[in-house]
Amino acid sequence: MVLTVAVDRSPEAARPWIEAARPIHPALIDTPHLVADLYNMVNVPTVVWVDEDGRIVRPNDVAFGTDTFRHITGIEAARHLELLRGWVRGEMAPLGEVQTRARQKLPSPSDQLARAEFGLGQWLHERGRPEAAGRHFVKAGELAPHDFMVRRGTMPMRGLDPMGPEFRAMLGDWTKAGNRYYLPLGD
């Protein structure tokens, strides 16, 4: 069962993509960043495997459905899809608890403060105070510079193009400092 969650500022932002995909699975809209926060997701796309008993058997990973962005991300779609098929078909056991926990990244106090700042910014933005909101979005990004759900996800609310020059500058600074934008788990 596929369950997709659009971590977006409104259903309308996600609508064109969902309607084009015509999914038969539940395609949910997460404007309050609920799933992102619960699972400590810091970028999209993020995928999690949950078994029949509601247990996380593969924690946050990066996976793409196609190789459309492979030349940018360096991530090959087929590898994760192959692992996924193996698990779904029961041909391959998942990682096991020790490995799963070892691969989890857990949130720090400043990560959670960043999320509170984001929540405050969102609350203000929804009530027509975009300048005040922007200050909290910026503060959130400073508290958790690795959290692109916040740093890039808030750009549309701040009147910035998430694919535009501010994002490219942010990405440039991030990668020049030796960081990775995507953190795939690998095998």
Place this chain on the structure above:
Amino acid sequence: MATFTLVIDGLAVEGPGRAVDGRARLVPDRVWDALGGMPTMESDLEAIATGLDRPLAVDVEERVAFLGVSARARAARLASLQAPDFTLPDLDGHQHSLAEQRGKKVFLVAWGSW
């Protein structure tokens, strides 16, 4: 006394409050109901949040604060490996939850139009 809003667990609670030296001080009996405290004493909101081990984002000019979730609580939940449940709407406004999928393997995908 003017009002101050505290956003806690998705609920906005208003009470009398003022800003002193950039900090929020409240005598918010309804907030106290929400936090479980004493209704008549004015107190520093950040001190309350620290006592609860929860992060607090404050905007004194806008007279609103947002109480977040503790890292300890989030981390413990994730480390238990029990997938946190959630309920969210689809485009038609119908609510769906992860718990409804119990008994099936779930491939959870978070994406964004950005």
